[in-house]
Amino acid sequence: MNTEKKQVVIIGGGPAGLAAAVALHDLGVKDLLIVEREKHLGGILRQCIHDGFGLTRFKESLSGPEYARRFIDEVEKRNISYITETTVIELTEDRIVRAASKKGLLTWQADAVVLSMGCRERTRGALQIPGERPGGVYTAGVAQSYINLYNTMVGKKVVILGSGDIGLIMARRLTLEGAKVEGVYEILPYPSGLERNVEQCLNDFGIPLHLSHTVTKIHGGRRVEGVTISQVDQERNPIPGKETYIPCDTLVLSVGLIPENELSKMAKVELDSRTNGPRVDASYQTSTPGIFAAGNVLHVHDLVDYVSMEAERLAKGVVDHLKGATSKESCIPVLAGEGITYVLPQQIGDDQEPLLSMRVQRPAENIAVVVRQGEKELARLELEEALPAEMIQILLDPEKIKSDQPMEVYVR
Amino acid sequence: MKKYDVLVIGGGVVGSAIARELSRYQLKIGVLEKNPDVCLEMSARNSAVLHGGFAYEIGTNKAALCVEGCMEFDEVARELDVPFIRTGKVLVGNTPEDMESLKETLRIGKINGAVGLEIIDEKRLKELVPAVEGSFALLSPMSGILDPFQYTIGLAENAVKNGARYHLMREVTGIHREEDGTYKVETSKEDFRTKWVINAAGLGAVKISEMLGITGYKMGGTRGHYIVLDKAVGDLLPMPVYPVPSTTYMGIHVTPTVEGNVTVGPDADRVTDLANYGVEQHNMDYLVEDASTLWPHIHRKDFIRNYAGIQPTWLDREGPMKDFVIEAREDVPNTVNLIGIESPGLTAALPVARRAVQLLVEREKPEMNSNFDPTRKRIQRFAEATPEEQAELIRENPDYGEIICRCESVTKAEVLDAIHNPLGVETMIGMKYRTRSMMGRCQGGYCQMRIAQLLQEEKGLDVTQVLYAREESELFSGRVR
Ligand SMILES: Cc1cc2nc3c(=O)[nH]c(=O)nc-3n(C[C@H](O)[C@H](O)[C@H](O)COP(=O)(O)OP(=O)(O)OC[C@H]3O[C@@H](n4cnc5c(N)ncnc54)[C@H](O)[C@@H]3O)c2cc1C
Ligand SMILES: Cc1cc2nc3c(=O)[nH]c(=O)nc-3n(C[C@H](O)[C@H](O)[C@H](O)COP(=O)(O)OP(=O)(O)OC[C@H]3O[C@@H](n4cnc5c(N)ncnc54)[C@H](O)[C@@H]3O)c2cc1C
Helix, strand or coil: CCCEEEEEEEECCCHHHHHHHHHHHHCCCCCEEEECCCCCCCHHHHHCCCEEECCCCCCCCEEHHHHHHHHHHHHHHCCCCEECCEEEEEECCCCEEEEEECCEEEEEEEEEEEECCCEEECCHHHHCCCECCCECEEEHHHHHHHHHCCCEECCCEEEEECCCHHHHHHHHHHHHCCCEEEEEECCCCCCCCCHHHHHHHHHHHCCCEECCEEEEEEECCCECCEEEEEEECCCCCEEEEEEEEEECCEEEECCCEEECCHHHHHCCCCECCCCCCECCCCCCECCCCCEEECHHHCCCCCCHHHHHHHHHHHHHHHHHHHCCCCCCCCCEEEEECCCEEEEECCEECCCCCCEEEEEECCCEEEEEEEEEECCEEEEEEEEEEECCCCCEEEECCHHHCCCCCCEEEEEC | CEEEEEEEECCCHHHHHHHHHHCCECCCEEEECCCCCCCCCHHHCCCCEECCCCCCCCCCHHHHHHHHHHHHHHHHHHHHCCCEECCCEEEEECCHHHHHHHHHHHHHHHHHCCCCCEEEEHHHHHHHCCCCCCCEEEEECCCEEECHHHHHHHHHHHHHHCCCEEECCCCEEEEEECCCCCEEEEECCCEEEEEEEEECCHHHHHHHHHHHCCCCCEEEEEEEEEEEECHHHHHHCCCCEEECCCCCCCCCEEEECCCCCEEEECCCEEECCCCCCCECHHHHHHHHHHHHCCCCCCCHHHEEEEEEEEEEEEEECCEECCCCEEECCCCCCCEEEEECCCCCHHHHHHHHHHHHHHHHHHHHCCCECCCCCCCCCCCCCHHHCCHHHHHHHHHHCHHHHCEEECCCCEEHHHHHHHHCCCCCCCEHHHHHHHHCCCCCCCCCCCCHHHHHHHHHHHHCCCHHHCECCCCCCECCCEECC
């Protein structure tokens, strides 16, 4: 079988892959290839026909396809090669990339690989919701693609479980399409999606949000007939006697996203149990040399703007790697401390200028996020309000990083 | 009205095995199945274990047919291209009482003819299954695991290949013996006429039996829950691990699947509703708790699905029924009645079918079908091929280059093959059991819509006609405006 050499193979042509490609090209890397399994570039944005994208990156409110278009245009302007309808099915530790396409089985030997495969949605199986197994249970992203890409209506009377952003957006979308959304039920005492989406997707449409509630049973042997909703206590356990039965024909789940890991695992990339994505250093290099990751494959982003910017930063690390300028061993661990769910990168070299990305564990007001190395405070960010839904970023000054002691990020 | 020599009622593993064995003869064979597919009931909702035959009462059909089915399975698996691994199996014990029970099981097993049974010590146990908790075990080297969907579908497709006809979505509602001695079989859709009736209706067997005029059987149900674990833990379980069995029930076990997942279960909950496969929270919690003492690798992060199966619990005039009944009563001529085909009905399906067919053959003396071909190929799986073979597959058929299901790497070529299967089903579950699409960690998040689309295109279905599993399980309510 033919194996073609490539400097960089980018797996996934969503916003992360596109931004990485453009940035790499601008840094002088021309021997690039984007491999995308769909017919078109653009990733998940193709189905996000609502607006609100690009506020940070372009200071403009764009729809998903419009936002993606900007990057696709940049890719095309530069004649960066890409192939679509081609699915990468194998990735080895030494960066052999194998893909299936109608034209044949394609194999590349890459000097560097960029993982930008995005994420997948958590399913009913992962939640283990009791009850029967009828038709009419969808994850929010699947419902979104049915409606927006396939022009297909999933139901008429809908209950939404989970207040993730896609669920909130689907509550509005389904309502606009004539369905009755009975309510959004969230097990946590606070919404897990962006405040903006709660406002614009639920409140503006009079759709109730029930916090500290979850679905404890699905009814219907063929198509969904209804769900049992239970109020939960602080430990998230259903409170006996606090159940209600809600008749509906559709249950939409918006209960979280998980980085797409199949290929990362094949390439022996170490994963982080908190982000569920690869562990990386400040140049977004994974534990497997020459394999980099950015976007939702690395950790789940709330805003696409941060995805693009992350991928642009990654490009520099890839270029260094291609030059053989292996930065010093990345030996300083970065730890998530009190009040922080996760922090990225998990490891940095003392010559790197890391952008730390993190999330707080619970909603809080008037806090400070502190980055500390031993006794020394490296950075501090004062926040009037912090929500787990909203990613926080802190850029560190490499001059300040002196020792190779672990760094800790915590809320005070 | 369609006319047959034999109508088999029920298209599960037993009915399909009967249809296939009947098709060795020159007979006009029909199978009536109420569901849109052949494996939606017991045959799809079990532990998928090929049992060794040591746990059944000496002298019963169950014991004999189980051993027979176990020993011959390699051949039928080869003929029908059914994924099957003779993994062996252990029953794990800790206490002196456990040891006594296992010795008794060993004794019974030897009399039943189960091959190779031995009691092994902790060291050997840990060599066989390093991740298990236990002090000693009974090892049954002939036990194994199989793909129950492929087995049932394989039998059915092979029967069709040899001339049998399946009528799906035909629930039998009444049976009448006509003046000329033939039977009129009424279904939810149309009536059929036939000389012989074979009752292989599983959980519906008592009803059919009564329609035939054979009374005296009663049935309750026991629901067993299962949790399916991710392939990530599959390597930690090379063979099924069971606790020491009680006299009534095998206990909650952990079982590898031929595809590399692990199933945990089943428990045993008495139920009266035999159509409700609902799963309860406390049962699932209990599964995890109980099975973790045997095999401590059951973690939430690896849960990808759950399901329940219903075992019939049978009674006859004397009380609890201990054996399979395979009968051809002279007072109800031209019928074969199967009652009580509970576990190990998957293992024993073929021997059960041969007994049932034998009863007909003795009386009817049909000619042999000289064109009978025992083989069937399952859909060629892209994911199982080597890169060279994959390249070749795509060269021959470019649809092999289009991945539809990302988790299991199922291609468009496979999905199209499944859509055009010999039985002709139009459901998502039907695709799933034939191709493994939608069975991976994302449970169809990526591929379901593509498959729904292909189904509509290939079968000319309207968007509202795409079914999830059963009748009236429509996936969509219509178009967006
Ligand atoms: C359903 C959904 C809705 C969202 N809605 C919004 C929103 O409204 N606003 C917002 O700001 N953010 C939203 N997001 C958040 C998301 O973080 C970003 O918008 C962004 O799309 C993530 O970019 P990405 O490039 O990392 O991943 P994706 O956009 O998912 O792109 C990954 C690409 O990789 C391809 N791919 C994956 N595996 C392979 C393979 N093996 N071979 C070839 N190609 C492969 C995929 O087909 C896809 O095109 C949403 C996310 C999801 C999942
Ligand atoms: C929880 C559980 C675990 C098990 N584990 C194992 C195991 O590990 N190993 C093993 O060997 N065995 C096992 N078994 C047993 C095995 O699954 C069954 O014995 C076997 O599948 C029975 O096959 P069947 O064809 O008789 O039943 P089914 O598969 O239930 O088929 C009967 C068919 O008849 C149809 N039908 C019913 N009524 C009508 C009607 N009126 N008109 C038309 N069609 C009708 C049904 O729709 C159904 O498709 C297990 C069973 C259960 C429930």
